[in-house]
Amino acid sequence: MKKNIKFSPVQLGFLAFFLSQSFIFFHSSSLILKNAKQDTWISLIIGFLISLFLLKLYLKTFNKNNNINIFEFNTQKFGKTIGNILNIILCLIVLMSISFILNKMCIFLTLNFIREIPIFILALTFLLLTIYTVNKGIETICRTSQILGFIGLIIFATCISLLINYMDISNIEPIFETGTSNILKGSLIYTLSSLLPLFILTMIPRDSITHEKYYDKGIILGYIVSFIITFIILNSSILVLSSNVSIIFNYPEYVMINQISIFHFIERLENIFASIFIFNIFIFISLGIYFVKTFISTNVKNEKTNKTILVLLVILLTLSLFIR
Amino acid sequence: MKKFLILFASLFLVGCQSYKELNNSAIVNALGVDMIDGKYIVSIQIINTSKNSDEQNNLKKPIVYTGTGKTLNEALSNINSKSSKVLYLGHLELVIVGETIARNGLSETTDYFIRNNDISKNFTILVANGNTPEEILNVPTPLVNFPSGNILGSVEIYSSISGVSNNIKFLKFVKDLTNPGIEPVMSSIKIIENNNNEKNLQISSLGIFKKDKLLGFLNDEDTKGYNFITDNIKNTNITLITKDKNYISIAINNSKTKIKSQIKDNIPTIIINLSSSMEVKENNGEYDINQIKILTENKIKKMITNTINKIKEEYQSDILGFGNNLYKTKNSYWNNYKNNWNNNYFLDVKTEININLNFNNNFNILNG
Numbered sequence: 001m002k003k004n005i006k007f008s009p010v011q012l013g014f015l016a017f018f019l020s021q022s023f024i025f026f027h028s029s030s031l032i033l034k035n036a037k038q039d040t041w042i043s044l045i046i047g048f049l050i051s052l053f054l055l056k057l058y059l060k061t062f063n064k065n066n067n068i069n070i071f072e073f074n075t076q077k078f079g080k081t082i083g084n085i086l087n088i089i090l091c092l093i094v095l096m097s098i099s100f101i102l103n104k105m106c107i108f109l110t111l112n113f114i115r116e117i118p119i120f121i122l123a124l125t126f127l128l129l130t131i132y133t134v135n136k137g138i139e140t141i142c143r144t145s146q147i148l149g150f151i152g153l154i155i156f157a158t159c160i161s162l163l164i165n166y167m168d169i170s171n172i173e174p175i176f177e178t179g180t181s182n183i184l185k186g187s188l189i190y191t192l193s194s195l196l197p198l199f200i201l202t203m204i205p206r207d208s209i210t211h212e213k214y215y216d217k218g219i220i221l222g223y224i225v226s227f228i229i230t231f232i233i234l235n236s237s238i239l240v241l242s243s244n245v246s247i248i249f250n251y252p253e254y255v256m257i258n259q260i261s262i263f264h265f266i267e268r269l270e271n272i273f274a275s276i277f278i279f280n281i282f283i284f285i286s287l288g289i290y291f292v293k294t295f296i297s298t299n300v301k302n303e304k305t306n307k308t309i310l311v312l313l314v315i316l317l318t319l320s321l322f323i324r
Numbered sequence: 325m326k327k328f329l330i331l332f333a334s335l336f337l338v339g340c341q342s343y344k345e346l347n348n349s350a351i352v353n354a355l356g357v358d359m360i361d362g363k364y365i366v367s368i369q370i371i372n373t374s375k376n377s378d379e380q381n382n383l384k385k386p387i388v389y390t391g392t393g394k395t396l397n398e399a400l401s402n403i404n405s406k407s408s409k410v411l412y413l414g415h416l417e418l419v420i421v422g423e424t425i426a427r428n429g430l431s432e433t434t435d436y437f438i439r440n441n442d443i444s445k446n447f448t449i450l451v452a453n454g455n456t457p458e459e460i461l462n463v464p465t466p467l468v469n470f471p472s473g474n475i476l477g478s479v480e481i482y483s484s485i486s487g488v489s490n491n492i493k494f495l496k497f498v499k500d501l502t503n504p505g506i507e508p509v510m511s512s513i514k515i516i517e518n519n520n521n522e523k524n525l526q527i528s529s530l531g532i533f534k535k536d537k538l539l540g541f542l543n544d545e546d547t548k549g550y551n552f553i554t555d556n557i558k559n560t561n562i563t564l565i566t567k568d569k570n571y572i573s574i575a576i577n578n579s580k581t582k583i584k585s586q587i588k589d590n591i592p593t594i595i596i597n598l599s600s601s602m603e604v605k606e607n608n609g610e611y612d613i614n615q616i617k618i619l620t621e622n623k624i625k626k627m628i629t630n631t632i633n634k635i636k637e638e639y640q641s642d643i644l645g646f647g648n649n650l651y652k653t654k655n656s657y658w659n660n661y662k663n664n665w666n667n668n669y670f671l672d673v674k675t676e677i678n679i680n681l682n683f684n685n686n687f688n689i690l691n692g
Binding site: 111112170173174177241242244245248249255258259261267268 | 438441444445446495498499502503651652653655
């Protein structure tokens with residue numbers, strides 16, 4: 001990463017916000033609900049406290065005064081060979097995560113909107129957009145995340161406020177019925193799926209932020225906002241649908257918003273609400289590809305990195321078609 | 325590179341690959357499901373978008389197609405072969421299930437609607453009482469161009485004004501089907517004929533289910549009682565008879581019911597606290613306000629007690645959600661007695677009814 005790139009801690013916060021939500025809605029939310037049922041709120045709080053502790057621990061110990069990205073850190077710490085092997089493994093993990101979540105998103109889109117379009121075409125279209133953003137640089141990704149973040153928050157606030165009328169607080173009773181192990185399972189799923197994607201941020205050195213001292217605060221604040229939104233959405237689906245109905249559906253949040261009907265005129269708001277999920281995936285994939293691109297540009301010192309991205313695209317597509 | 329990307333993208337981003345022209349789509353507004361000889365009979369009512377129909381004629385015949393099949397999907401596909409347009413289920417607002425299929429069990433039908441992503445899960449579900457869904461969907465309606473709109477309007481208005489029906493949405497039905505300690509209900513619909521043999525649709529009382537099977541129908545009075553207990557009543561009217569056989573008409577407004585449970589000697593007691601405002605609409609008797617209030621309270625209490633007794637004795641199906649209340653508030657008791665709840669322990673539940681009526685008239689002439 002070029003050292004002269006600067007962006008604000010708020011933008012970093014938005015990146016953390018999107019990354020920690022990227023795996024929740026297309027993958028983990030139904031798993032958390034299936035395990036913790038009406039005790040999801042307890043599960044999420046426990047999961048959040050564990051993740052916050054781990055996040056603070058990481059920021060305090062490993063990332064202090066490191067004005068280098070993870071790839072440079074690995075090669076400095078473990079030597080060029082082992083360091084690069086580690087870097088390649090990291091890139092592969094990121095690529096696999098991208099293909100996994102891309103596949104999940106394409107299945108969602110195919111099931112609910114564009115049934116006849118093959119997943120391959122959908123994935124390709126989406127990736128072309130992300131590659132375009134990535135080519136514009138990290139600053140563009142940050143600005144995009146900031147804009148999408150505000151749009152997402154407005155959509156979220158509107159939909160949830162319209163849903164209040166449909167909520168039944170007695171749906172979270174009885175408390176602790178699902179058992180401690182199931183609650184902890186839910187917490188673990190939340191911790192893993194919200195915390196692990198934040199790892200991608202290690203490609204951003206501390207001195208890339210305009211106010212370096214706010215690096216930690218930006219990430220933590222983004223993570224807290226992400227938790228609040230996840231907490232409200234998952235619990236709303238229990239309050240509106242009840243836990244037993246929520247676990248029937250793969251996308252309970254989508255079905256929950258379907259209940260909104262304003263004067264029999266404004267309906268099907270779930271389609272607008274779903275855009276929040278798409279925003280999450282868009283930022284996650286953009287950052288993921290940028291992560292790989294950063295690795296390639298630090299190692300391959302030629303001007304043809306764009307071509308390598310195109311090769312990456314083909315690999316991603318192939319992976320996303322086969323991992324199910 | 326950019327040019328290459330744009331060229332490459334233009335191959336795929338031609339847009340709207342799975343587009344559907346509105347002119348080629350048949351918008352399904354209502355769907356009826358029934359079963360004869362193990363085969364599904366599916367009837368669909370389509371919104372007439374053509375302007376060629378006789379607009380002067382108020383009683384437009386609705387466009388209804390019917391298909392049969394071993395599965396619901398097969399039946400719908402068979403309809404597609406009869407219709408020149410592609411069926412679009414995204415605007416489905418009403419589903420009517422036949423009495424036969426409802427008595428055999430609705431689990432497969434429910435499963436179909438849950439799995440089908442084209443269908444919005446926010447539709448109203450009704451059970452046909454004495455007629456087939458196809459017959460009901462074929463009845464022309466004078467006030468609204470398509471009968472499903474008429475039915476939906478009736479359900480909504482009837483449940484908010486009279487309290488004798490309930491606008492049960494599909495997910496509410498699924499919720500009651502899957503939640504412990506509660507059984508689902510569904511409003512019913514039937515065809516009535518006037519003296520000139522003209523058919524009309526009437527929203528009728530509630531159908532009682534046990535799991536996914538229809539057991540029978542409550543009468544209007546019991547439906548009111550059910551709605552009082554489950555806090556589904558907004559406004560209703562009650563007619564009282566005095567000792568001199570005169571009638572007093574009472575309007576009940578803004579009724580609110582809260583249910584609590586207690587366990588005494590291992591027997592649960594459900595405490596029903598009902599508060600509401602009342603208005604005297606007609607007073608043909610010689611009773612004063614206090615007497616009317618007591619009469620009304622007694623009438624509501626009797627209505628609720630009769631409903632509970634009838635449900636316990638005739639149906640043994642906890643549609644009132646007493647078990648669900650115990651599951652939520654007295655979970656340890658529920659875990660011990662949840663097996664065989666409907667046929668055994670539900671029958672032993674004691675009830676305590678407290679009614680608090682506020683008199684709401686803004687004048688004070690005669691006696692009430």
